[in-house]
Amino acid sequence: MAARGGMPGEFAAIARYFRPLATHPGSYGLRDDLAWLAPRAGRRLVYKTDAIVVGVHTFRDDPPDLVARKALRVNLSDLAAKGARPLGYLLALVLPAETKAAWLARFAAGLGADQKEFGIPLLGGDLTRTPGPPTISITAIGEAPAGRPLLRGGARRGDLVFVSGTIGDAALGLLALKGRLPRLAARHRRFLAGRYLLPEPRLALGRAIAPLAHAAMDVSDGLVADLGHICAASGCGAEIDLTAVPASPAAQQAGERHTLARLTGGDDYELLFAAPLSAEAGLRAAARKTGVPVARIGRIVPGAGVRVLGPEGGEVPIRTGGWQHF
């Protein structure tokens, strides 16, 4: 994010809003053309890039600080699911020419809040214009132990399937924001909307479970679709016990008619992982230590695909959709 381009707006915007975020020595206060970052000895650097388009992945008028934080957090969530610790990030920020200074200020304030929360600096980036909607591409850099990486493809027959936190809140939050849950108590609607707008990357839990799990990813496309990704990568199938899928009090209040939305809606950014029975005590300890609940929701089985089993053990038909990115 060196100040390229002659227009004072660009220089001023970088100096005012983004330079204060560039606290790592390798970013040179965004005054040069690239950044460096070194891992500690015995660690490897890992990378994740995701883009957020305002109006596609967010509502058109979502608060800019929340847009910024979500754009950062969806990347941190992938680092979390691989047991990596975030070290910093780069930002390619593409904005309409008519973007207001107030929007930029709130956007940068959101990044600043999350930098403090996660202890990571802005390393560099690019600020440019578009006739389209604001588009935020973030590359998160993390460090992971140099040993066996935690991938999607490591699940084995007989593994148990676990999730962190509660599932389906973000899908219900999206419904709430669209005014589709009018009878739900306001405090529940606020909770669900918050879960959609501001995901919580499970970084500490991810690091704690990484040595114990065989496969992991974050729930971004929806529980059934994402478990399907693990199954496809691992060459196996999975069964989910519907009643074991953890629901928040707000989701419970929303009722059973939203079960399908909860299982297939995206954006929860909880951890989904497969681990052997022998790891269960360690996983419980990791959950206690990090304060993030872990629930056992099913098992890895021979075959392919994901089956959801109801209270009586019969299969619940699920159309596995998942979020359509493109």
Added chain:
Amino acid sequence: MAARGGMPGEFAAIARYFRPLATHPGSYGLRDDLAWLAPRAGRRLVYKTDAIVVGVHTFRDDPPDLVARKALRVNLSDLAAKGARPLGYLLALVLPAETKAAWLARFAAGLGADQKEFGIPLLGGDLTRTPGPPTISITAIGEAPAGRPLLRGGARRGDLVFVSGTIGDAALGLLALKGRLPRLAARHRRFLAGRYLLPEPRLALGRAIAPLAHAAMDVSDGLVADLGHICAASGCGAEIDLTAVPASPAAQQAGERHTLARLTGGDDYELLFAAPLSAEAGLRAAARKTGVPVARIGRIVPGAGVRVLGPEGGEVPIRTGGWQHF
């Protein structure tokens, strides 16, 4: 660029067009959620992110293979200017829903051609949609010696100023593509257009001069503006001898009335650097070894800002503009 999202289009597009580009073991064939990359011992990893918006940084209907290669090369050029060797890149590709498979195929073919040329793999990324124009954000990762980095801010009074290649071709190429150089020979117009559409990152030269130069960057905003960046970062001024600024045969043919465009137009992606007189022999040797000419065009002086001196030594008035990014 793991296959997230349920729409077959996304999975199919990633598998067909981008998986063949992901040749590094740390990218897991784009089947997982992040990538790793390790530097060799004694090197540091460096990063650069730049975004290209089709219709803003390119013409609306530029060939997609050239768009892809330019998006990659503008990042490689920054690595070159810092003496770094590129190791790989991540791609956040944001496309309109109506993007044709043929566009994607040519885009990926362009990346593939440059991967071969520069010996770098696609490490990971994201494919998503936008109601706006195609937007390509690339994060290039390189490795540089762990010692003193080559920055904008190291120029010292008495240093000489050098550039690689020829200056102003891209600005004239843009004019040629707009039909504004009708009297120029077709082969010259083609040469100039090529210099605009497909910049040549000076990677080998950058590594060769890095130990010799005090400050460096690539010429992307225009020669005068970029030398101004070096001056501002170094706390000094600079003088350019107009007649010493190297012009290609095509630019010479275009004539003197385009001098201002040549000095202030962007997109050349040549190297611009300051080095002491004692380094000049080494710089000449580096130029011979890499086959990229290096020209001495001026000097670092006390004060601030850039002055352009004409053949008689008098100052040529230049409005320092540079490309307006935002």
